[in-house]
Amino acid sequence: xxxxxxxxxxxxxxxxxxxxxxxxxxxxxxxxxxxxxxxxxxxxxxxxxxxxxxxxxxxxxxxxxxxxxxxxxxxxxxxxxxxxxxxxxxxxxxxxxxxxxxxxxxx
Amino acid sequence: xxxxxxxxxxxxxxxxxxxxxxxxxxxxxxxxxxxxxxxxxxxxxxxxxxxxxxxxxxxxxxxxxxxxxxxxxxxxxxxxxxxxxxxxxxxxxxxxxxxxxxxxxxxxxxxxxxxxx
Numbered sequence: 001x002x003x004x005x006x007x008x009x010x011x012x013x014x015x016x017x018x019x020x021x022x023x024x025x026x027x028x029x030x031x032x033x034x035x036x037x038x039x040x041x042x043x044x045x046x047x048x049x050x051x052x053x054x055x056x057x058x059x060x061x062x063x064x065x066x067x068x069x070x071x072x073x074x075x076x077x078x079x080x081x082x083x084x085x086x087x088x089x090x091x092x093x094x095x096x097x098x099x100x101x102x103x104x105x106x107x
Numbered sequence: 108x109x110x111x112x113x114x115x116x117x118x119x120x121x122x123x124x125x126x127x128x129x130x131x132x133x134x135x136x137x138x139x140x141x142x143x144x145x146x147x148x149x150x151x152x153x154x155x156x157x158x159x160x161x162x163x164x165x166x167x168x169x170x171x172x173x174x175x176x177x178x179x180x181x182x183x184x185x186x187x188x189x190x191x192x193x194x195x196x197x198x199x200x201x202x203x204x205x206x207x208x209x210x211x212x213x214x215x216x217x218x219x220x221x222x223x224x
Contacts, residue, residue: 034210043201043214044152055212087152091209095167098144098152 002026004088006099014107019075021102023088028068032092035064035073038101039084047086048073080106109133111202111215118221119192127218129185129202136160136178140205141185143176146217147198157205158185192222 003026013019023033031051036044046055048064051071061076075082083106088099115127129141143155156166158176166174175188185202199219203211 032209036211043217044211045214046210046212049206049210049212089152089154089211094165095169096154096209098154100151 001095002029002090002093002097004090004097004099006086006088006102008102009100010103010105012105012107013078015078015080017078019078019082019104021073021086021104023066023071023073023099025069025071025090025092029090029092031067032090033064033066033071034089034091035062036087036089037082037084038087044087078104078106109204109213111204111213113200113202113215113218115200115218115220117219118223120224121192121194121222123192124188124190125192125196125200125220125222127187127200127202127220129187129215131183131185131202131204134204136180136183136185140208141176141178142203142205142209142211143187144201144203144211144214145196145198146201147195149195155187159208194222196220197222 005024007022035048037047038044052064063074065072085101085103087101110132113129140157142157146152158164164176173190178185199217201217202215204213206212
């Protein structure tokens with residue numbers, strides 16, 4: 001199984017900061033990776049698909065990058081409504097697997 | 108608009124069978140894969156399996172021996188059945204539509220399932 005390791009597990013930043021979240025796969029996943037945002041008490045929501053494609057309706061401050069085993073979600077200017085847990089998800093090979101999440105907080 | 112909603116029992120006894128229905132609207136089950144994902148305190152988000160637009164299924168081997176996914180296209184419903192439940196199966200169960208097979212572009216609200224006697 002492909003293991004997805006996210007870091008940090010908790011990130012505290014100020015409004016307006018540039019924030020970078022990391023996701024590392026245990027083997028090459030060929031950019032077959034999505035990012036999801038989950039706010040407290042809600043279902044996850046698709047932000048980025050296939051590494052760097054912004055889902056319709058998602059603010060342009062969100063972006064994704066990466067290749068091979070290393071992937072990044074960047075928020076260019078953190079907003080209060082971005083408080084949530086962020087998960088990466090690989091679908092390169094089965095079983096499909098999620099990372100354990102990065103909880104993003106506002107300082 | 109696209110909508111998904113899970114309905115299920117809430118409380119299930121250990122060793123019993125869990126049955127959850129996902130009712131969808133705004134799209135056709137014959138055009139999209141439908142996935143099941145759960146979120147438990149012990150393991151976080153876990154992919155459980157999916158049913159393809161053509162009706163075939165694929166399961167996470169973690170659940171394969173006790174999980175079944177099926178559908179009724181005439182009723183726009185997808186079904187999850189999992190037997191031999193354990194307390195560690197307690198969690199929130201989600202159905203999700205998969206665009207291009209795997210990307211989960213729409214999710215249901217989830218249904219909380221507690222496994223307890």
